[in-house]
Amino acid sequence: MRTILFVDDEVNILRAIRRMFRNAGYECYYASNIEEAVQVLIGAENLDMLVTDIKMPNFDGIRLLKLFKEATPTTIRVALSGYASTASITEAISKNLAKQYFFKPWDNNDFLENIQKVFALEDKFVQMGLFQAIQDFERIKTFPKLFDRVNQLVQKDAGIEDICHVIEEDMAMTSNILRIANSAFYAAKTGDLQQAIMYIGLNNLKQLILSYEIATMNDRKYVKANALWHHAVTSNLIFHDLYERFYKRKVPPIIGSAGLLHDLGAIIMLQIYGTDYYRKLIQPKLSEEDLVREEENYFKMNHAVVGGYFLNWWAFPMDLVEMALYHHDPREEGIIHREEVALMCIASHMAKDEIRFMRPSVFDALDILHIKEDFLKPTYEKFQDEIMGWHDE
Structure with missing residues (x-):
C-alpha cells in the first residue's frame, strides 16, 4: 500500500x-x-x-x-x-x-x-520495461556537469555573479545564452551574461543548459543535432505565444522552457544511437507521427518515452515530464496538465510546419482546448520564418 x-x-x-x-x-x-x-x-x-x-x-x-x-x-x-x-x-x-x-x-x-x-x-x-533497456543510456542518467553545478548553486541561493562565474568557464554555453537572450523572444539587447540571465530567468536558464549540454555531449554529433535544436527553440517560441493567447497571461517560470525540453528524448537518442539514428530518422525530416513510429520500429522505444523518463528520473516538475511524454498523444489516460500538453502538441507540430495537414493528435488537442483551427493562424503567421527555417537545417 x-x-x-x-x-x-x-x-x-x-x-x-x-x-x-x-x-x-x-x-x-x-x-x-x-x-x-x-x-x-x-x-x-x-x-x-x-x-x-x-x-x-x-x-x-x-x-x-x-x-x-x-x-x-x-x-x-x-x-x-x-x-x-x-x-x-x-x-x-x-x-x-x-x-x-x-x-x-x-x-x-x-x-x-x-x-x-x-x-x-x-x-x-x-x-514500460525501460529500466532494462535504459542501461545503454547509463552515462546520461547523471546530470550533465554544468547543469549540475548551476542547479546546486540555485539550491544554495547563490547570487547571479557566482552563477555567472561558473557559466563563463564554458564559452560555448555563454555565447548560446547570450544568443537566446538577444533573440526576438527575450530582446535583451545585451552582451552582459548577468543581464542575459536576468532576462531569461534562473529556471529557464537551467533548462536551457540541460538541453544544450546533452545536445553537445558528443561534439561530432552536435552538428547533426542542429535540426533538433532548431525545432526545440521554435517550439518554445510557439508554445509561449499560444499559451499567452489562450490563457491571456504569461507562461509561468516553472514551464518557461518547456519547448526546449519536450523533444529532449530525441537529442538523447541521437547521442546513444549516433549516425544510425540520424540517417534513418533525423535527416529525412519525418513528421511527428512518422518519427515516433519509426523510432519504435528501429529502436523499440520512442523519444517521447525517453525524454519523459529522464526528466522524471531527474525529478523535473510533472508539467515538463508530461509535456515530453505525451505531446504526441494529449488524450492519453492519466495526464494531469492536459491543456498544457495539448498546447505543446500543437506547438511541436506547428514548428515542423505540419499544422496545414492537421494530424489526428492536433485535432485531439484542439478538442481538449475547445478552440478552432482559426485560433492557430496568428501564431503561425507570426513565426512563419522560424517554422520554414526547420526545412533548411
Whole structure:
C-alpha cells in the first residue's frame, strides 16, 4: 500500500484531508509541524509521498522539502500553496524540491485523482520495461556537469555573479545564452551574461543548459543535432505565444522552457544511437507521427518515452515530464496538465510546419482546448520564418 505524509499547520486543513483520504486506499500520516513530520519519517518503514504546505506562519515548508530531499530522495515531494503564494511554488520547483504542486483551495475529486495520477506515472515507467533497456543510456542518467553545478548553486541561493562565474568557464554555453537572450523572444539587447540571465530567468536558464549540454555531449554529433535544436527553440517560441493567447497571461517560470525540453528524448537518442539514428530518422525530416513510429520500429522505444523518463528520473516538475511524454498523444489516460500538453502538441507540430495537414493528435488537442483551427493562424503567421527555417537545417 502506498504511504503518504500530509503536513499543514492548520488543523482544519489536516482534518479535511484525513476525511478525503479515509477510504482512498493509502496509508496516510499527518503532521502539523516539522518535528512531527520528522518523527513520522523516522518511524515509518517507507514514505512514498510527502505533501506539504510551503507557506506557513509557524514553519517553513521549503525547509521541510529540503530535509526530505536529503533524507529520503525517493519520496515524491508535492507542494501545496495558496494562489497568492506562487513565488513559493516557483522556488520549490526551481530548486528541484517538489515534483508536483497544488493550489488551495482545491476540488476534492481533482486532488484525489491527481495524487493517483502522480503514482500512476511512476508505475508507468516501471511497466514500460525501460529500466532494462535504459542501461545503454547509463552515462546520461547523471546530470550533465554544468547543469549540475548551476542547479546546486540555485539550491544554495547563490547570487547571479557566482552563477555567472561558473557559466563563463564554458564559452560555448555563454555565447548560446547570450544568443537566446538577444533573440526576438527575450530582446535583451545585451552582451552582459548577468543581464542575459536576468532576462531569461534562473529556471529557464537551467533548462536551457540541460538541453544544450546533452545536445553537445558528443561534439561530432552536435552538428547533426542542429535540426533538433532548431525545432526545440521554435517550439518554445510557439508554445509561449499560444499559451499567452489562450490563457491571456504569461507562461509561468516553472514551464518557461518547456519547448526546449519536450523533444529532449530525441537529442538523447541521437547521442546513444549516433549516425544510425540520424540517417534513418533525423535527416529525412519525418513528421511527428512518422518519427515516433519509426523510432519504435528501429529502436523499440520512442523519444517521447525517453525524454519523459529522464526528466522524471531527474525529478523535473510533472508539467515538463508530461509535456515530453505525451505531446504526441494529449488524450492519453492519466495526464494531469492536459491543456498544457495539448498546447505543446500543437506547438511541436506547428514548428515542423505540419499544422496545414492537421494530424489526428492536433485535432485531439484542439478538442481538449475547445478552440478552432482559426485560433492557430496568428501564431503561425507570426513565426512563419522560424517554422520554414526547420526545412533548411
